[in-house]
Amino acid sequence: MIDVRDLRKHYQVHRRDPGMRAALRSLFHRPTETVRAVDGISFHIDEAERVGFLGPNGAGKTTTLKCLAGLLYPTSGEVSVLGHLPRLRATAFLQSITLVMGQKQQLLWDLPPAETFLLNRAIYDIPQKEYAETLSELTRLLELGPLLGKPTRQLSLGERMKCELAVALLHRPRVLFLDEPTIGLDVSMQATVRTFVREYNERFSATVLLTSHYMDDVTALCPRVIVIDKGRLIYDGALDELVRRVRPDKRVNLRLSRPVERADLARLGRVIEQKDASAILQIGKDQLQAAVAGALASLPLVDLTIEDPPLEEVMRDLFAQETERREALP
Amino acid sequence: MSVRAAVRAYPALLRTGFAGAVAYRAEFLIWMFSTNMPLVMLAIWSAVAREGPVPGYSQKGFTAYYLCTLLVRMMTGSWVVWELTMEIRQGTLALRLLRPLHPLIAYSAENLAAVPLRGVLAIPLAVVLLATAGRGSLATDPRLWIMFIPAMMGAWLLTFLVMALIGTLSLYLESAVSLFEAWLGLSAVLSGYLVPLDLFPESIARVARVLPFRFLLSYPVEVLLGRLSATQALLLLAAQWGYVAVAFIAVVVVWRAGMKRFGAYGG
Amino acid sequence: MKPRPLHALRVVRALLAASATLAVQYRLEFFGQGALALFWQAVTLVPLWVVFGTRSTISGWTFPEALLVIGWFTALKAFLEGAISPSLMQVIEHVRKGTLDFVLLKPVDAQVLVSFAKVEPWRIIDLFGASAIFIYAFRQLHRAPGLAELCAAFAMLLAALLVLYSIAIVVVSIAFFAVRVDNLMFLFQSIFDAARWPSTIFRGFFAVLFTFVLPLALMTTYPALALLGRLSLRAALGAALGTLLFAALSRVAWRFSMRRYTSASS
Numbered sequence: 085m086i087d088v089r090d091l092r093k094h095y096q097v098h099r100r101d102p103g104m105r106a107a108l109r110s111l112f113h114r115p116t117e118t119v120r121a122v123d124g125i126s127f128h129i130d131e132a133e134r135v136g137f138l139g140p141n142g143a144g145k146t147t148t149l150k151c152l153a154g155l156l157y158p159t160s161g162e163v164s165v166l167g168h169l170p171r172l173r174a175t176a177f178l179q180s181i182t183l184v185m186g187q188k189q190q191l192l193w194d195l196p197p198a199e200t201f202l203l204n205r206a207i208y209d210i211p212q213k214e215y216a217e218t219l220s221e222l223t224r225l226l227e228l229g230p231l232l233g234k235p236t237r238q239l240s241l242g243e244r245m246k247c248e249l250a251v252a253l254l255h256r257p258r259v260l261f262l263d264e265p266t267i268g269l270d271v272s273m274q275a276t277v278r279t280f281v282r283e284y285n286e287r288f289s290a291t292v293l294l295t296s297h298y299m300d301d302v303t304a305l306c307p308r309v310i311v312i313d314k315g316r317l318i319y320d321g322a323l324d325e326l327v328r329r330v331r332p333d334k335r336v337n338l339r340l341s342r343p344v345e346r347a348d349l350a351r352l353g354r355v356i357e358q359k360d361a362s363a364i365l366q367i368g369k370d371q372l373q374a375a376v377a378g379a380l381a382s383l384p385l386v387d388l389t390i391e392d393p394p395l396e397e398v399m400r401d402l403f404a405q406e407t408e409r410r411e412a413l414p
Numbered sequence: 415m416s417v418r419a420a421v422r423a424y425p426a427l428l429r430t431g432f433a434g435a436v437a438y439r440a441e442f443l444i445w446m447f448s449t450n451m452p453l454v455m456l457a458i459w460s461a462v463a464r465e466g467p468v469p470g471y472s473q474k475g476f477t478a479y480y481l482c483t484l485l486v487r488m489m490t491g492s493w494v495v496w497e498l499t500m501e502i503r504q505g506t507l508a509l510r511l512l513r514p515l516h517p518l519i520a521y522s523a524e525n526l527a528a529v530p531l532r533g534v535l536a537i538p539l540a541v542v543l544l545a546t547a548g549r550g551s552l553a554t555d556p557r558l559w560i561m562f563i564p565a566m567m568g569a570w571l572l573t574f575l576v577m578a579l580i581g582t583l584s585l586y587l588e589s590a591v592s593l594f595e596a597w598l599g600l601s602a603v604l605s606g607y608l609v610p611l612d613l614f615p616e617s618i619a620r621v622a623r624v625l626p627f628r629f630l631l632s633y634p635v636e637v638l639l640g641r642l643s644a645t646q647a648l649l650l651l652a653a654q655w656g657y658v659a660v661a662f663i664a665v666v667v668v669w670r671a672g673m674k675r676f677g678a679y680g681g
Numbered sequence: 682m683k684p685r686p687l688h689a690l691r692v693v694r695a696l697l698a699a700s701a702t703l704a705v706q707y708r709l710e711f712f713g714q715g716a717l718a719l720f721w722q723a724v725t726l727v728p729l730w731v732v733f734g735t736r737s738t739i740s741g742w743t744f745p746e747a748l749l750v751i752g753w754f755t756a757l758k759a760f761l762e763g764a765i766s767p768s769l770m771q772v773i774e775h776v777r778k779g780t781l782d783f784v785l786l787k788p789v790d791a792q793v794l795v796s797f798a799k800v801e802p803w804r805i806i807d808l809f810g811a812s813a814i815f816i817y818a819f820r821q822l823h824r825a826p827g828l829a830e831l832c833a834a835f836a837m838l839l840a841a842l843l844v845l846y847s848i849a850i851v852v853v854s855i856a857f858f859a860v861r862v863d864n865l866m867f868l869f870q871s872i873f874d875a876a877r878w879p880s881t882i883f884r885g886f887f888a889v890l891f892t893f894v895l896p897l898a899l900m901t902t903y904p905a906l907a908l909l910g911r912l913s914l915r916a917a918l919g920a921a922l923g924t925l926l927f928a929a930l931s932r933v934a935w936r937f938s939m940r941r942y943t944s945a946s947s
Contacts, residue, residue, distance in 0.1 A: 156944055181786070203699050206692050
C-alpha cells in the first residue's frame, strides 16, 4: 500500500555568517552545506494500519511525510503510495489522501467552516448524496453541530481542530497524513482527536500516518511506531516492544517542605536531582507503587507528580543502544 | 514617564530606529520606487510644456518643482498610521503600554530615525535636481534657505501627527484606515503632490492655499523654489506651526480619551 | 495532473461564491469601500482635468479622448485591486503561514486555486464609474462607437486583463525566492498608475519602460484607440501576440516557482 525504499532528501543551504565582511564575501563565494533531512529510510505499510512516526524536532518525520504526500520531491529512493508515485500528483492519488497539520489550517478564516466544506466539495467533486452522508457522519462523530455556522476566527483552538479534521475527511480519503495534529491543544481535546482518529480508522479502514513528538499521541493511537532521528530510521515495530526495550522507568517529582537527607531519597529510587525544596527520582515501573507509598509515608511532601522520562532521554537511550549495536558489528 | 526621562531615552530610541531602518532597507527601496508619481507627472507636464507655454512654469520649472516634491516627500514620510492601527487591531498595543514610554514617542523615534537613511538617498536626488534644473530654479534669498529647515520639520511633524491622530482614532472606529485613505486622496490633490497648486483654477487654489494639506508638501517646496517672498514665507511658517500645534493638541486629547476606552474594553 | 476544464470552472464558481459570501457579511464595508472607490476615481481625474485646462490637445489627444484612456484605467484598476491583487497576495500569506501545502494537495491546478481566492465585489462600483466616464466622453465627442470598434475594444480589454494577470503571477512567483517582497505588488500597482495617461505622451525612458517592460500602453491606450477606431490591425495583432507570449512566460515562471517550492529541481 505504502512502500518506501531508501528514501533520501537532501537540501543545499547557504550558510552566511553575520556581519559586513561576510556579507561582502558572500557575493563571491557562498559556502553550501548539505542538510540530510532524510537519509535512507525504508518501510512498508499495509492498508488500515495506524503508524506513528516518532522522533525529536528536526528528525525528518515531517519531511518523510511530505515526500509521501507528494509535496516534496525525494532526492533519491522510491516512494509508492496506493500504487502511485506521489510526486506526479495524479488526480486519483490526490483524491485518496488528506493532510492535517497541527496549528495550520485550511479553513477559511473569516467564514464559517460550512463554507470551506462547500468549497472542498466542489474541489473534490463529491456527489451530493455522498457529501451529505459523510458530513452528517463527521458531525456526529466530532460533535460539530453548533460550530459549523460560526466564523472560524470565533472558534477556540480545539473547536477549530475538530472542524479541520472534518474538512480534511469530507472526500473519504484512504490515507490520512497527520502532522503533529495535537500540538497546542489542551489535554481533553488531544484525547478527543485521538479517539476520533482511531474510530475513523476502524470504521473506514483508512490508513493513518501520524507524526508527533508527543509520546502520548503514539501510545494512544498507534500500535506500530517508526522512530526517526537525524534522518535515519532507528526503530520500526510494535510500540510496547519499544517501551519495554528502552526505558521502563518513571520520573517522580517531589516538592518538599524542608530539606531531607540524600540517603532518605536514595532509599526510594535513583536520585536524579536534589535541591533544598525539591527532588527528582527515577524509579522502575515495578517498584513505583512501593516507592510512592514510601515517599508519602516518610517524606515531608508538599507535592508529588509522576511522569514519563522526557522523550529526549528515552530517545538518547535508544540511540545509545543503537550506536553500541552498530559499533559492536564487525 | 516624565518629559526629562523621555528626552534622555530619545537618542537610544533613535539609534534602535535607525538600525531597524537599515534592516528593512529592501522594503524602503521598494517604497522609494513606489513614490514615482512626481516623476510621471513631470513626464506629462514636460510634454505639455514642450508643446506650448504653461502659466508660471517652464520645462525647467516643472523639473525643479517635481524633483523638490520628491525630495520633500521622501524626507517627510511616515508610516505610523499603519503600525498603530495594526497594533490596536491585534491587541499588541497593550504590550507597548506596559513600557514606561509613551507609545507615540516611541513611534516618533522610529519614524524619525528613518530620515537620515532617506537623506542619504536624497543627496543624489538633490544633485540631479541641481544639474537638470540649474541653480536658477532654486531660491536665491538666504532667508528662505534658513526658513527651509523649520518648514521641513513642520512638514514632518504635521504628517506624523495627522497619521498618529487617525491611527489613534482606530481605537474608536473600525474603519480608521478608510479615513486615512480619504486623507491621502485629499492631500494628493491639495498638497501639490499631483499638480502645483497655482495651476488650479483660482477659486480652488485660494482654498487650497489655506488648508493644512499645503503645509505637508507644497509650502516647503515653494520655499525651496523661491516662489515666496521672505515675508510670505515667514507668515506661512507661522501658519504651518499653528497647524502643527492644533494637530498635537488633537492627538493628545484623542489619545487620552482613547486610552480610557481601550482600558475599559481590556484591549 | 490532467487538466479538467469543466471541473476547474466549477471550482472557480465555488471560490467566487465564498468571496461573495464573505463580502455580504461586511455590508457596511461594501458601501464604505464603494464610496472610497468613487472618491479615488475623482482624485484620479483631477490631474487630467488640470492638464487639459492649460491646453485642448496634448500629443494629439483631446480631453474626451484622454478620458477614454482613464476610463479603461479605472476598469482595469478595479480588476487589479479587486480580484487579481487580493487573490495572489494570498499566496504570499500561504507561504508565510506554511499553508501552501494545503493548496498543493488539492486535485486542482494550484494556479487556478490561488487566482480566484479573494474577490472584492464592491469594486464593481468602479466599473459603473468607468461606464459613466465612457458615456460622458462620447457625448463630448458627439458620436458613439460602432460595433466593430466595440468588439475591438473588448478584445483589447481581454488582452489587457491577461497581461495584468500575468504580471501579477510573475510578481508572486518572485515571492517564492525572496520572502519579503509582498510590497513588490504595491510597487507594481504604483507603476500601473502611469497607465491613466495616453502612452504616446511619454518620451524617452518612460516610453521604453511603458511599452516593452511593463506594457501599460497596451493595457489602457490600445482599448481607447480601439474605441475611437484608430487602432491599426498591425498594432492589435502585435498586442495579441505579445499578450499570449507574456501569459506563456508567466505560466513558466509560476511552474518554476512551484517546482522550486517542492524542491523538484534539487
